[in-house]
Amino acid sequence: MLEWDQLLNTDRQRESLGKSLPHRNEFDKDYERIIYSSSLRRLQDKAQVFPLQNNDFIRTRLTHSLEVASLGRSLAWNIGSWLIEEGIFENFYRAKELASLVEVSCLVHDLGNPPFGHYGEDIIRKWFENWFDKDSFIIAQERFGELNEQQKNDFMYFEGNSQAIRILSKLQFLNDPFGANFTYGTLATLMKYPWASNDENVIKKGKKKFGYFYAENDLFEKISEKVGIGKCRHPATFILEAADDIAYLTADIEDAVKKGVFNWEEEYLKIKEKFSDKYDSAFKNLEEYRQQAIKNKVPNKSLIDVQNFKVSIQGIMIFAVVECFKSNYDQIMSGSFKGDLLTHSSAKELADELRNLAFKYVYPNKEVLTLELVGDRVLSDLLSLFVEAVTNVNKLESSKTKHEKLVHIISENFRHIQRFSNEGKLEVDFSELTLYNRLLLVTDFISGMTDGYAVNLHQELLGIKLP
Template identity: 40%
Template sequence: MNWKKLLCEKRRRGYSTTSVSNDPRNEFQRDYHRIIGSASFRRLQDKTQVFPLDRGDFVRTRLTHSLEVSSFAKSLGQMIFRNIFADNIDNELEEQDIEKICSILECAGLIHDIGNPPFGHFGEDYVRDWFVRNLPKLELGGKKLSEILDPQMCEDMYHFEGNAQALRLLTKLHFLVDENGMNLTYGLLNTIIKYPVPSTAINKKSGNIKDKKMGYYYADREIFEDIVSSTGAVGCRHPLAFILEAADDIAYKTADIEDAVKKGFITYSRLVYELKNTYLPKCGDNERTMFEKAVSRLEYYYIQAVEKNLSSPEHNAVQRWIIYVQGLLLRCAASSFIENYNDIMAGTFPKELLAASDAGTLAFALGDMAYRFVFCSKEIYSLEIAAGEIYEFLLSKITSAVVVFDTEYGSSFIEKRVMRLISENYIRAYRISSEGKSEKEKLYLRLMLVTDYLCGMTDGYAKKLYTELSGIG
């Protein structure tokens, strides 16, 4: 791979407006303004990051998380490529490329979660589980849907993925001018494709991070293939996807711990204890010194807070420490990218940047503690059960309606009204995509209407719709 192709400015609509004015922005900076002005981006302010149905004023939403990821991704781009350029690691990299790379990363951070459904990652899990449980039982014209559809069509439902939905939203569903979505640059779109495989090629045991999940739906295979052939990232990740992933990891791993301490899921003393006794012993020789220094810094911040007679020295210490750890992880991720640059550019690097760095155990510790003390807590389970009731109801109602929509089989009185609730943009996208297709593919595309509609909902809208349709309100 080379940066001339990787920084592909091609757009699906097939034209650029750069020559129309004296606008000094590069094409990727133009993408930035398309994104922040979109309704899809604004909806992230009412989508959960971790705590579903929580209305606390400090807990992060998808929007605040995306802004953090955008900032970290741009910073990583600057740290990495200034060094690569200064040290002549890649003779083909030009200084003007660095600005473009940073613009791509800044935009990618904003949109990396734009396809996710309501109620955090729990929402993704519930959609997958619902289709696994129900698709084999649903029928159309006396035939099981799972028998009508091709294997990949079924697997798309069983492995529903917010990453794949983001690509779909950005290239089709965001209907402003035409059916080409936001019409973003291919260099940017390829960066958000963390897993460049279809649902039928997922292999979590392959040892290569790119095979962990699916990155695109069967419905969007032509767009995917056009993107990767244009950028040259065929059969592998775009190099900037590694940086976006690291920025995402740093943002959520540190934020989850900060939020967990603020909400009382884990105390300062417990945090120190876990770091020293559970995770420090797991460190390799090259990690131990850095890990010990990080723990000492946390304790030092606490002592300072006590000496200053702050009202909550524990919270102050953790907040300061999180900022310190973010800087540490950024430096380690940057070093990891540079150290593995040749393999990354060859498309053969199989790991996450942080996992391959000297901060691997520290990054693991943050994520593992969040899982143990937050995601497995009774409070989160209670919130997720409530969110699950909403999903179960909406999925059943919407799927029942879309299966018979646009077929010779008549829709019921209620099913017709459910279809009227679905966004005209999504219906229009279905009409365009299904034109001239077989009945089997039309059925598949109608099922995509279910996930399209759900992913377009905010937490508040999903809860409101459930309340109204169930007659609770």
């Protein structure tokens, strides 16, 4: 059985130097550490669904993350209050810790996503899968050492979630090799798939989802020991996932209506006919809002209608998720609960309806597909250029050759992180980097790019435009 005393673990890789205040727990400190970071700011130019938007209404990864954090905090407070009532949490402060833990985890849950949304992950996976079959990979292994199964899988199944762990524990560089130095409790919550890329969950069960890279093996062992999760999901992870689901299921549709992707009135009437009996009160309120909008002759009526719909439906799903957590609490704490809270909740059919609507109209939208194809070309070309560079440069004492110039373009912070040994000492020369670390250097750099930066750098390196 999982234990909350361990699950809410506040230890860090390096002991925190900040002073503790009565109202400010360690998960609040995590929030304050990351809210000012460049890693979080980059999310403002990473696509949620529609890439490279000039319209400031449409959501980016940053605005999506802020909304998920808000929903997650509400879910956690509801669940925390129930845990107090049940005598599982001893006081308000324990519930506050849970709410703070979920909020910060939600805020950073997409931190490791590459440019061009989830399609960016697919592009990276496909590129490496192809490259591992080429002669250039064989030559690179001869020069810099072979990759083991887990190392190869890290790239063939590249995961934004694993990259987020890497950013928070190493890449968000300040003074040492511990990154933002987040608590083990937060890192465990972020780890949606607490196993490695060569685990049987990936190889035998075909999930192709994993929680950490080979480079973070030791960190995972420490997290698992400190938080006591083993290969079980942290209970707060289920809350994070539900908040993410509720946010994107409603917001992606709202963004699509704003862009005129489909006729909201027609689809709303279908949803109303199907669910008005089950959610009578909610749809009565929605009808009142719709009539009020007509009476007041509001502009953009469809957008106002879908926004009211979003708020009502989110309320239904929040209630359903909280009840699902309560009714499945024992299974969640024993690590035997499978799937996600929303799918097992009373709002499953409603969630499925919204998901089907997005798959029908939003994700196949011509603009989305066209810009994803742009992303495919951009990321594939950048991977080809930089992987070729890091596998053809031994020392970095000069920047005379094309490959040396390209390696020098890679963020100095990322190159600096690779200089730390396993003991945390700054003593590794670029010439000593293994093939695995050279490839990590490239994926760290490219996955950290914003959509706009990736496009601009691609155009500059291909000579389409001047720097």
